[in-house]
Amino acid sequence: MTTPVCTGASRAVAASAGHRRYPSFSSYVRARGPVLLRTARSLTANPSDAEDLLQTALTKTYVAWERIEDHGALDGYVRRALVNTRTSQWRKRKVDEFACEELPEKEAAPAPDPAEQQTLHDAMWRAVLKLPDRQRAMVVLRYYEDLSEAQTAEVLGVSVGTVKSAVSRALGKLREDPELSPVR
Numbered sequence: 001m002t003t004p005v006c007t008g009a010s011r012a013v014a015a016s017a018g019h020r021r022y023p024s025f026s027s028y029v030r031a032r033g034p035v036l037l038r039t040a041r042s043l044t045a046n047p048s049d050a051e052d053l054l055q056t057a058l059t060k061t062y063v064a065w066e067r068i069e070d071h072g073a074l075d076g077y078v079r080r081a082l083v084n085t086r087t088s089q090w091r092k093r094k095v096d097e098f099a100c101e102e103l104p105e106k107e108a109a110p111a112p113d114p115a116e117q118q119t120l121h122d123a124m125w126r127a128v129l130k131l132p133d134r135q136r137a138m139v140v141l142r143y144y145e146d147l148s149e150a151q152t153a154e155v156l157g158v159s160v161g162t163v164k165s166a167v168s169r170a171l172g173k174l175r176e177d178p179e180l181s182p183v184r
Helices: 004-015 023-043 047-063 071-095 114-129 133-144 149-156 160-176 178-183
Strands: none
Touching: 023 047, 023 071, 047 071, 114 133, 114 160, 114 178, 133 149, 133 160, 149 160, 160 178
């Protein structure tokens, strides 16, 4: 059983000049503190945060003590203060920035060398130009023009199966091309 926040709150209030002004507040904190602490714990993951949350809510309640007309409904008032305070804390944390040793951004991968890209592009075109006309047309339509197999078949006036088999043979020839071997 932990009631340090309740006795701490009542001691803090008792130590202040306000204890003489609102003795009913001190007795309320002593009587209802453990129940309110359980509520605060349900709103936070850390028991210490729950104690701080309850202290803040009780401080707000103390400040408003004279304005609270129905002291029979104090639990509801304090619970609402707990929820509102926790919501405010949660919202504030969203915009906080925290210093850390490592930057959260990943290092960008080094950009490929444009000369190497151009060399690869040229080698690929030379290999494609070695293909028979029909296979070359199908590879160009399929992969450079990004047409589907059905669209390629329609453009060339052949069946989809013909496109599939011809493209498969063409890719096999490209894989075997010695100029493209460093790429693999």
